[in-house]
Amino acid sequence: MIPVELYILLASIMFTIGLYGLVTQRNGIKLMMCIELLLNSANINLVAFSANQPNVDGQVFALFSIALAAAEAGVGFAILISLYRLYGTIELDNINALRW
């Protein structure tokens, strides 16, 4: 049985990578990917704890979370596509029509 600490370690590494990407990246798709990383690191935690102490609640919750992430990705990419059509780029720094 893999100790739960390793799952937590993996999850925190993923979370950190995602967070780092979210702060530093300017490309829309990369940002979406980073958000996925954040969500999935949370999911890993949920599943790991669920398996560790027999209780399926966490796994159910992870399923919800994955479904939610899929929906979010769908909406997000749709927005990005229409942004690309409008501006010809998805570099978020260039999309500043509403900024001062």
Added chain:
Amino acid sequence: MYADYAYLIVAMPVLAFVLCIFFGWHLPKGGGFFTVLATFGGLILSLGIFKEIYPDKIVHQSIPWFANFNVGILIDPLAIVMLLMVTFVVTLIHTYALGYMDGDPGAARYFAEAALFTAAMLGLIYSDNLLQLFIFWELVGLCSFLLIGFWYRKPSAAAAAKKAFLTTRVGDVLFLAALVLLYNNMASLNLALKPGEYLLQFPVIYAHIAQIPPTQLTFIALCLLGGAVGKSGQFPLHVWLPDAMEGPTTVSAMIHAATMVTAGVYLVARMFPLFYAAPNALTVVALIGAFTGLFAATMGLTAFDIKRVLAFSTVSQLGFMMAGLGVGAAVGVAAVGVSIFHLIGHSFFKALLFLCSGSVIHAVGTNDMREMGGVGKYMKWTAYTMLIGSLSLAGFPLFTGFFSKDEIIKIAYEYGVQINYLPYIMLICAATLTAIYTFRLWFVAFTGEPRSDYHKHESPWIMIGPLVLLAVFALGFGFFAQSGFYQYLDTNFEHYGVDFHALGVIGGHISEAGAAGGEGAGEPFIVKILPYIIAIGGILVAMLFYYWHKLDPGLVTSERDPIRRLLLKGYYQHEIFTAWFAETVVYGVAILFNLIDIKIVDGVLNKISEVTVGFGGNLRKVQTGVVQNYITAVVLGIVVLVIVIEIGMKVGL
């Protein structure tokens, strides 16, 4: 019964103003008959009130206004004689204006403004408190501005109106200062006022003058005098009066005779107890008055504009009135009667003179008397009424001006015996000059041969009628009214129980023990007959020069004579007051103040706003609108929070 309707004396001209300004445009003669009727109604009412209160009653009505102030009507002997004079003279002037302004496209505006002018002056006269008087005073100033600038398309008229307004404004500010000072002093007495009494009401002021510190009294009196100097065209604020000739002649007649300029003299007369109690104030009044009298008379000698000559004579005669009040330091309250008598006599003959000159100008079409000449042959009525006016102004025996001016000179002599001969000497010289320049005007304009081609016709009857009526008064008023007038006016302040002896002690006019002055100490014979000599002598001098042409003015002066040039230039007043004082000194100071305003006052404010805007501008940059930056901030915040909590737990808080 008439007294119950006293407010109508002001209300009717105001109504006429409203009617003229709204409907006058569609009525014949600009609706001028409204104005005439309104002032005539005022005359009837005034006569009725006079009958009711003569000889020993006063009318006093008052309603609360706001806070410590009231609105009220006070008709005492001083006010009623002024009311009668103003309504009478102004009614005649308005009647005359019906003819004079006929055909002027702005006639409706003229009659509206003239009605308002009359209303303001009448309101000023019977105000029962100083604040109300001040309000009407300002209204008079406004109306004079409007009327002097009546032909506002003419640049010189617009400039004259502005000059009149600004010059009198200097005085008005001083008047306002006096008002504030007086109110302050009255308030600090902590009087227990009965209901219906207010701090600035004249009876209340009269009753408590003695309690105000004398130095404060002098301040107040001098500030009031400043107001009177501005309004009554005394030196050095007389510069607007000759320029005020730019308005229609009827306006000049109104300003110079009945309304406006008499207001200053009236103010000093009204506040006479205060002036009397204030040390040195009356001396200043006497000196300013006498000096103005002489100063303006010399300028009248050289003017060629027929109206300017009369304007200078007004300034000069107002100087007589002021001096008459000022020498009250020696003769006490009798000075008020003497001065106001001259004021009223003067308003009759000055209105007459102005209306006559208007009649001449109407016919000849110019103001320059060098172009007239021989007008008397074609305008008999005008010439003879003007002769009566001139004789009266010159102080020819038995004419009104003789009685009133003689009396002022007499009390000035008494003042001389007791205190200082300077006002007396100046007034004697001024009176001589008055006789000379008046008849120079008359002879040059009305006798001899025509010097230019003008319409040789008499004015219409609507203009001649008022002239004749005024001439009757200029002729007979002095002779018939004098003694009764003095008696009546002397009782004026008795109604309020003013103790002139006590006030005189405060003012230093009467020593604690001694009686009031050497009453009728017997003047030398020469002083008694001097007024006759100067009046007749002055007229003879004028005849020698301008009627018989025995003497050529060139003998006495020449073009290059510095004195003549000085007089012709009006003592270089324009150069001194306007060119030098206004344009150099005032403008320089204005530039300085402007700099201070821009650099310091504005500068500080601008700096404050700059700092604020800059700070905001910098702070704004925090709100980038880039979500990533917010995330960074949130993460950093959490990290810091975690670290702080960790450390806290370690330390064991």
